[in-house]
Amino acid sequence: MNLIIVAVISTCVAVVYGNTTCQTPNGRSGQCITLTECKPLVEIINNPKKTNQDVVLLQKSKCGAIEGSLVPKVCCPSESQAGPGDSLNGACRTPNGEIGKCVSIYSCQYISNMLKPPVSNENLSFVQKSKCESSEQYSVCCRPPPVTEVKTKYSAVGGTCQAQLTAFPPEPNSSCCGEMVAVGNKIVGAGGEATMIDEHPWTALIEYLNIMDSTISLSCGGSLISNKYVLTAAHCIAGKVLQTYTPNKVRLGEFDTSNDGKDCVAAAGGGEDCTDGAISFNIEKIIPHPKYGQTAKRNDIGLIRIQGTAPYTDFIRPICLPSKDLTLPENTPPSFSMSAVGWGKTEFKIRSDVKVQISLPFVKLDKCQSEYGGRHSSISLGTGQLCAGGLSGQDSCKGDSGGPLVYEYQSKFQLVGVISFGPADCGKEGLPGIYTNVYQYLDWIKSVIVQ
Template identity: 25%
Template sequence: MKLLVIVVGLVAAAAAESPPIFQDYHEEIGIPAANRIKLLEESIDFDGSRIAGGQPSQLGSHPHLGGLLITLTNDIISICGSSLLSNTKAVTAAHCWRHMSHQARSFTVVLGSTRLFTGGHRTDTSNVITHDNYNMFNLNNDVAVITLSHVPYTNHIRNIALATGSSLYVGVWASAAGFGAHGDNVLVTETQAKHEVILQVTTNAICARTFGNYVVAPSTICVVTSNGRSTCGGDSGGPLIVSPEGSPILIGITSFGHRDGCQRGYPAGFARVTAFESWIRSNL
């Protein structure tokens, strides 16, 4: 009986120490999302133009947004997002390339499209550099740079500038975009495509009330979510931007949400671009 109590206590302690974020991105989120989107694109004819509670994103909006079709080493397909920084470089979350038991073999970067599996400018690459201090357990330093063959700029494909300086952006309204889920438990019959949503940046102290300081580092930037509006499963690696004077600037890279879902009112976390600007530039 005493041994059983000890074992139960250890299990409970381990569960308590586990941060309330996904434990295996590709298994829990990326692979199911890829299957759902592929089914939709094969069975539903839509011209739409996944973000929970957001609005359809037209072809010309967020021209820096790149969808990622990820071929894992077991040949299963997963998805993420990315942001185009130049004709040959993009940035995404490190967990899109490697997380727990899953390692990517290659990315297909999809630009200038509202769909993932068809259309747009598509380029394959396995040239991906993840941050040296990336921690797959708490998603600190969750940043990776992708090298692409030359991507031509068009009305629907354009690079985005990196945020610089020391601003924390607290209280600022920012725009997130992605190809991920449109919400928790969304029926597969719903039409889905690239979506965008406006969210307000909050303090890391407020964010840490949900995720703890083990997850929320100074290099994290968080947004508050309300009324069912948030980034959602499959948006990982995509952009969080502000547009002062109409010029978009990348301030965050979608990193984590709460494991219970994206429409529960919990904050959402991003890699803070100003914290990684010098590292990103050193790999451009």
């Protein structure tokens, strides 16, 4: 008999006999009641897009019939009885007791992020408790994206920061730098992965005008450090690059360079999460470090002052300058790794359209020097530089120059390094990438910034 007809017949029953406890198909306790009294199952019946799994759930939920009739009774979990993994019409309850949706783990960003190494026992337990039944092989109960929380945070903090930001970088302990709404020159290797759409909102792209054919290219990155200044590598704004290209604009709020306008991705729990669209600012002034080029590969740092002021949004925010030199032995955290971010070439040797990030281990300068000394004797590293990486197939390289090397310190992201250079064959085992140590240049940065 068609389930819709059964539901209609059930509504005509005036007398309901005593209910008994039962166990749902998902192993939870429930009440054996008439079908029309069970709202979750009625929602499934009335859903024109029922899946085969929904039908099986309905069939397995039967716990008897009203005495003297063929009207079915079902084992119905009340909302208070529903627990982690209970999936009714795609709805479920998370381990935290929130109503969520049973989806593929790959569609639930905050849960899939819990499985990124290193995986804590707490995160592993949460993922295991989130398991639910659906047509997908690996399914979890995923809460909807916290849209209200994000808007509340932005309205409370964003408006204040928008008013307070100036040309001078915020202090590292400020609530107006180094924070993301989301809770990673080339990025190569299996470890490189696309960022979430609102991750690393300080990452900038430099637009270049080819002086020969007037075409526009994107060859370097940078980091927004205030509402007027972007920190980048000196070789991106001085030297050989100027023989062919002119730095023309700075692009902020970018995610997917192949798309004009707003960029959108699927959001956990359904719907889409979209950027506001990238904004390009004309360049008012370029300021390479005055000692860049005097010593090979040293002092590779510079500033770009933009015309106008950068807004403070979910997708455009400044990063904090470092509060201490994390490369010093007394400051280096255990198992110290940082994240390089950019749009450079991938392991497939083509430029990435979307912003990507990769985690890179810190390498002490003396070890790094010994690696380069045997293969590139002309390279002499100094205190204004730091090394990270050296793992096969994982590196920052061409196309990411000038971009950020960041570290999350005391819940704030700080700009530890600027992507400078590395071996021509990026991602080469034993040869780390070289980065400008931002902390060593704080005095210079602050000396050249004007309101």
